[in-house]
Amino acid sequence: MRVGSIVFATDQGLGILAKSFYDHGIITHPLIIKHTSRPTHREWYDPKTPYIETIDSNYIRRFCDNVDVMLFFETPFDWSAIQYCQNRGVKTVLMPMFECEPEHLPCAPDMFLNPSLLDQQYYPYSNGSGKTIDSIFLPVPVDEGIKWKQRTEAKIFIHNAGHGGILGRNGTAQVIDAMKFVKSPIQLILRSQNHLKWGVDDPRVDIQIGNAPYDSLWDEGDVFLFPERFNGLSLPLQEARASGMLVMCGDRFPMNTWLPREPLIPVQGYNRTRINGRFNSFDDAIFSPETVAATIDEWYGRDISAISSSGAEWASQNSWKSLKPKYLEVLQKLVEGSL
Helix, strand or coil: CCEEEEECCCCCHHHHHHHHHHHCCCCCEEEEECCCCCCCCHHHCCCCCCEECCCCHHHHHHHHCCCCEEEEECCCCCCHHHHHHHHHCCEEEEECCHHHCCCCCCCCCCEEEECCHHHHHHCCEECCCCCEEEEEECCCCECCCCCCCCCCECCEEEEEEECCCHHHCCCHHHHHHHCCCCCCCCEEEEEECCCCCCCCCCCCEEEEECCCCHHHCCCCCCEEEECCCCCCCCHHHHHHHHCCCEEEEECCCCHHHCCCCCCCECCCEEEEECCCCCCCCEEEEECCHHHHHHHHHHHCCCECHHHHHHHHHHHHHCEHHHHHHHHHHHHHHHHHCCC
């Protein structure tokens, strides 16, 4: 089975996600597209992997002719490619991020592979002709490069700002504001791939700028502090959980369905938001700095051994070894028309 995909090869969520599916043999035929503002790591893929610098509909269509199914992550880049594939007998699958999808899809795929229960709420999807598109919820597997480590006491807190996230969703501003109210002598390691636009004057905060090596990203720290305001799939939360850290994110759906709920940060409310005013509207969580600080203080110094241990079992259940056969089965049945 030939599985194609159009991918970013960048140090960001979409790039890491696609690379993982390629490294584990789900994607067999990638097409790299240049990101408009971030470095492209063509070395992540076979040297013969095709590469385009801008969206080229004719090139994409010729590429699609050589596969059995196209797996798109969040976007096909060229929505007309879906209709083209369907006319040529090539199956199409979209792994959506609800917040970044058009309210009315220009063209619906043959199937949705939903990576979170939030996406599963909104898809299946009616394409306007009365037909409902099939959808399946399958968690994104945890990379085996994430090594579990026993954590015992909540003292060192980690916040990975990354590139900040769309609309600042990663909660970096909320973390910095909360530190003004934190009474405990915590150590906070705040990592950012970009220079922070906020000033931080607190001896408890260690700011680290740049790309941290992926294989050592979760080596240190006891608590992953990540008051993420919206998202269904969150690779950082999955990776932190699998590494044995206590995860302290917002007590919101769907994170509170698979994470230990006691350490989660209460949400004060929600704003209804759109990205760039042109995608679906969604709930954007509100966190007060005092509440974030109170949750940190409540857990500082506590024994987290049991929560840390449970991360190893969760990682095993959500590993590539466990989930890869399910992905292959779904895609194969779609290609065969037996789904």
